Amino acid sequence: MQFFLEVLIGGLLSGxxxxxxxxxxxxxxxxxxxxxxxxxxMVFAAALTFVGILEHGVPFWLAFxxxxxxxxxxxxxxxxxxxxxxxxxxxxxxxxxxxxLTYVIEGLAQGVWGASVRGLELGIQDEPIEWLxxxxxxxxxxxxxxxxxxxxxxxxxxxxxxxxxxxxxALRAVxxxxxxxxxxxxxxxxxxxxxxxxAGFVALVAGLIWGARNGVSFSLTFTALKALPVLILGxxxxxxxxxxxGLIIGSTxxxxxxxxxxxxxxxxxxxxxxxxALAFLLIRPEGLFGEKHIDRV
Amino acid sequence: MFYREAGQFKTxxxxxxxxxxxxxxxxxxxxILVLAFLVVPAVFSEYWIKAILIPFLxxxxxxxxxxxxxxxxxxxxxxxxxxxxxxxFASYNFMLRIDGLPILVAFVFxxxxxxxxxxxxxxxxxxxxxxxxxxxxxxxxFFIVWALTKFGWFSNYSSSGVITAQExxxxxxxxxxxxxxxxxxxxxxxxxxxxxxxxxRSSVGRAWMAVRDMxxxxxxxxxxxxxxxxxxxxxxxxxxxxxxxxxAYAYIGTVEPEGFNLDLSFKILFMIIIGGVGSxxxxxxxxxxxxxxxxxxxxMVQEWLHGILPPSISSNLQLIVFGGLIIFFLIVEPHGxxxxxxxxxxxxxxxxxPH
Numbered sequence: 253m254q255f256f257l258e259v260l261i262g263g264l265l266s267g268x269x270x271x272x273x274x275x276x277x278x279x280x281x282x283x284x285x286x287x288x289x290x291x292x293x294m295v296f297a298a299a300l301t302f303v304g305i306l307e308h309g310v311p312f313w314l315a316f317x318x319x320x321x322x323x324x325x326x327x328x329x330x331x332x333x334x335x336x337x338x339x340x341x342x343x344x345x346x347x348x349x350x351x352x353l354t355y356v357i358e359g360l361a362q363g364v365w366g367a368s369v370r371g372l373e374l375g376i377q378d379e380p381i382e383w384l385x386x387x388x389x390x391x392x393x394x395x396x397x398x399x400x401x402x403x404x405x406x407x408x409x410x411x412x413x414x415x416x417x418x419x420x421x422a423l424r425a426v427x428x429x430x431x432x433x434x435x436x437x438x439x440x441x442x443x444x445x446x447x448x449x450x451a452g453f454v455a456l457v458a459g460l461i462w463g464a465r466n467g468v469s470f471s472l473t474f475t476a477l478k479a480l481p482v483l484i485l486g487x488x489x490x491x492x493x494x495x496x497x498g499l500i501i502g503s504t505x506x507x508x509x510x511x512x513x514x515x516x517x518x519x520x521x522x523x524x525x526x527x528x529a530l531a532f533l534l535i536r537p538e539g540l541f542g543e544k545h546i547d548r549v
Numbered sequence: 550m551f552y553r554e555a556g557q558f559k560t561x562x563x564x565x566x567x568x569x570x571x572x573x574x575x576x577x578x579x580x581i582l583v584l585a586f587l588v589v590p591a592v593f594s595e596y597w598i599k600a601i602l603i604p605f606l607x608x609x610x611x612x613x614x615x616x617x618x619x620x621x622x623x624x625x626x627x628x629x630x631x632x633x634x635x636x637x638f639a640s641y642n643f644m645l646r647i648d649g650l651p652i653l654v655a656f657v658f659x660x661x662x663x664x665x666x667x668x669x670x671x672x673x674x675x676x677x678x679x680x681x682x683x684x685x686x687x688x689x690x691f692f693i694v695w696a697l698t699k700f701g702w703f704s705n706y707s708s709s710g711v712i713t714a715q716e717x718x719x720x721x722x723x724x725x726x727x728x729x730x731x732x733x734x735x736x737x738x739x740x741x742x743x744x745x746x747x748x749x750r751s752s753v754g755r756a757w758m759a760v761r762d763m764x765x766x767x768x769x770x771x772x773x774x775x776x777x778x779x780x781x782x783x784x785x786x787x788x789x790x791x792x793x794x795x796x797a798y799a800y801i802g803t804v805e806p807e808g809f810n811l812d813l814s815f816k817i818l819f820m821i822i823i824g825g826v827g828s829x830x831x832x833x834x835x836x837x838x839x840x841x842x843x844x845x846x847x848x849m850v851q852e853w854l855h856g857i858l859p860p861s862i863s864s865n866l867q868l869i870v871f872g873g874l875i876i877f878f879l880i881v882e883p884h885g886x887x888x889x890x891x892x893x894x895x896x897x898x899x900x901x902x903p904h
Contacts (some may be wrong), residue, residue: 341879345879480687
């Protein structure tokens with residue numbers, strides 16, 4: 253039982269990490285209908301930029317601001333160079349363009365900062381919490397807990413931003429209906445730029461947390477692949493969906509690896525989240541919190 | 550002046566329903582086939598045939614398969630490389646375990662195995678659509694590669710998981726030289742392309758296109774959705790499976806499951822996007838582009854920038870240029886090279902008097 257709880261909690265906490273990446277996807281999909289495959293590359297680029305700046309002896313907060321500036325610039329350039337000429341194209345074309353963008357971002361980031369694996373120290377140790385270890389004999393990593401705390405804070409901030417600011421209202425209007433939003437004078441291009449900047453911010457936070465855990469290397473881009481099942485499980489358009497989906501995927505993935513993995517030779521976490529999400533979709537085709545889509549002829 | 554249908558009257562239904570209704574097209578196609586079958590093996594060097602033309606043909610076949618599924622039936626798939634893997638490993642196992650099985654039959658069995666797996670992974674398409682389906686096909690990609698790696702039976706318990714394709718032998722003739730392999734691949738690809746062209750202009754293809762354009766409307770006019778979608782998955786996977794078998798037998802020789810990774814799936818998707826979604830000729834144009842581009846980039850970097858840039862940057866430069874070109878193509882011609890080809894043909898019809 254203790255072991256089960258430990259695995260479950262570990263899974264839930266790692267699920268929070270997946271939610272981070274999924275969150276960036278959802279933000280962009282909600283506002284512009286673009287399935288942004290480059291989110292994983294953005295996480296990688298953000299973390300690499302941060303570490304690269306840090307290596308020049310820049311203080312932590314300034315490096316954070318500078319890296320955020322780079323992500324904002326990247327978002328603005330993407331909007332100007334890639335998205336604006338592709339307005340009104342079918343979604344698959346936009347999706348392909350973001351795959352192209354993935355290559356460009358990965359190439360640029362590695363070209364500027366080099367391809368070597370770097371460590372990142374946030375000052376929080378990856379060790380079990382002592383009092384919990386003593387009281388219930390369950391090991392919960394401090395670092396994971398810190399990560400989930402940051403995630404909760406981030407989601408709360410985003411919720412406030414979306415509900416209580418002018419820009420947030422405009423964002424929701426654009427997400428609802430592009431044309432209606434345009435017709436009442438909401439500047440669509442500005443909104444897209446802001447959304448990409450916010451997604452860049454989320455990518456930066458995700459990159460820092462992931463990077464501090466596993467080191468900043470090219471393998472960060474693969475986290476995007478883990479975020480995709482989270483995304484279809486939670487629904488493409490739902491922020492709570494990204495969080496809940498992440499928790500479900502994270503915990504079932506770990507539990508399956510521990511309890512089922514030994515029967516089939518292990519390593520099932522590469523595909524189990526997808527099959528899991530697929531099974532879910534068969535019951536609810538639009539994901540847990542996705543908008544119900546009604547087809548009309 | 551030379552390319553117009555004026556004066557070509559159709560007096561029978563047979564003439565009206567030809568694949569190439571214009572005589573010049575027929576002659577052009579014949580010329581291409583003659584060139585491909587007779588002139589190319591004699592003229593091109595071994596390097597070109599082995600490293601460029603054979604992969605080009607094999608990828609064209611895979612792109613053709615994906616184009617049937619995505620371009621004609623409208624079901625976005627990111628798992629085509631996995632179906633290639635199924636074809637390659639199934640052919641290998643059929644050859645290994647059934648004595649004296651003709652290799653062409655093994656290819657067909659490999660394709661059929663891929664088709665069966667394709668139907669299984671196509672089942673979710675009956676419930677989910679669009680990007681949800683695309684992500685769901687990733688399940689096929691990861692699961693199949695994992696299963697082929699994990700279960701030693703598929704690779705005949707080779708310690709590294711790598712299989713070595715058997716020699717190709719048909720009626721006692723051994724296909725050893727690149728030229729003979731090229732001709733074999735070309736024959737198979739030409740036949741399957743002809744079959745695909747005929748499929749998409751028959752009732753099957755029309756049903757696919759109706760489902761692509763709007764599946765609810767298609768259902769209303771009496772098209773069986775389940776049958777149509779699963780058939781598209783089966784045919785597409787069959788093509789990918791045969792392409793995978795050829796990839797193993799005629800191109801690489803030794804393959805491992807990891808070779809059929811997500812990158813390859815994306816590559817095939819790029820081929821149909823750049824070539825033109827929903828076009829047979831587009832699959833070939835796109836495959837040519839994607840196969841030639843890295844080689845051309847390599848040569849250019851070697852020639853122009855040799856010594857100027859350190860190697861780490863030049864490899865990243867390739868990534869950037871590759872990604873940038875894809876974005877550029879999507880912006881300039883979202884309907885792909887096939888559309889450019891069509892525009893060129895229409896211009897040619899009016900030339901030299903455009904008014």
